[in-house]
Amino acid sequence: MITYRQANAFDLPVFVSLDKELFPYSPWSASQYKEEFSAPTRYFVVAIDEQQNIIGYAGVFAPGAAEADVLTIGVVPTERGKGIARQLMAMITDWASQQGSTAMMLEVKVDNVEAIGLYESLGYSKLNVRKDYFGAGLDAVVMRLELP
Numbered sequence: 001m002i003t004y005r006q007a008n009a010f011d012l013p014v015f016v017s018l019d020k021e022l023f024p025y026s027p028w029s030a031s032q033y034k035e036e037f038s039a040p041t042r043y044f045v046v047a048i049d050e051q052q053n054i055i056g057y058a059g060v061f062a063p064g065a066a067e068a069d070v071l072t073i074g075v076v077p078t079e080r081g082k083g084i085a086r087q088l089m090a091m092i093t094d095w096a097s098q099q100g101s102t103a104m105m106l107e108v109k110v111d112n113v114e115a116i117g118l119y120e121s122l123g124y125s126k127l128n129v130r131k132d133y134f135g136a137g138l139d140a141v142v143m144r145l146e147l148p
């Protein structure tokens with residue numbers, strides 16, 4: 001059974017190592033994660049398997065009554081297609097709603113069909129393209145979901 005909970009400082013090394021695997025073009029360092037974890041406007045969650053391994057994670061920045069930003073979301077390759085990302089997105093979106101967020105925003109690499117498929121299935125619309133957002137030649141699509 002897969003369980004979900006809020007992330008804590010002990011999870012930090014796993015975030016850093018999974019970032020290197022899932023986001024080789026823009027991984028966060030340990031010090032970046034440390035800073036993010038301690039900010040009250042940020043919320044990180046993890047999915048855990050029966051062996052207590054972290055198999056997915058997500059994070060959001062929600063500064064009160066304004067737009068929230070999806071900071072990260074990833075699921076290990078062997079556990080994809082099971083609805084884990086959908087559940088992680090629901091958790092961070094609920095939290096952002098509780099903070100008074102008016103919308104969810106995110107940037108995703110233009111060729112990331114899995115993630116764009118996920119966001120479109122959740123009702124996100126494509127707004128525009130940011131050239132070189134993830135580095136030279138790595139453009140991002142900006143996507144947005146209005147919150148009720």
Ligand SMILES: CC(C)(COP(=O)(O)OP(=O)(O)OC[C@H]1O[C@@H](n2cnc3c(N)ncnc32)[C@H](O)[C@@H]1OP(=O)(O)O)[C@@H](O)C(=O)NCCC(=O)NCCS
Binds near residue numbers: 080085112113117119
């Ligand atoms: C994107 C990612 C998080 C999806 O995780 P996942 O747990 O496999 O996704 P889910 O099983 O919850 O899928 C939810 C929905 O996303 C969409 N989706 C998932 N995989 C997809 C694929 N390969 N192609 C198209 N759409 C896909 C579908 O709409 C799916 O709903 P459905 O199963 O009812 O069809 C995962 O592929 C991943 O970690 N990728 C690498 C990291 C990354 O790129 N993160 C996004 C950064 S912006």
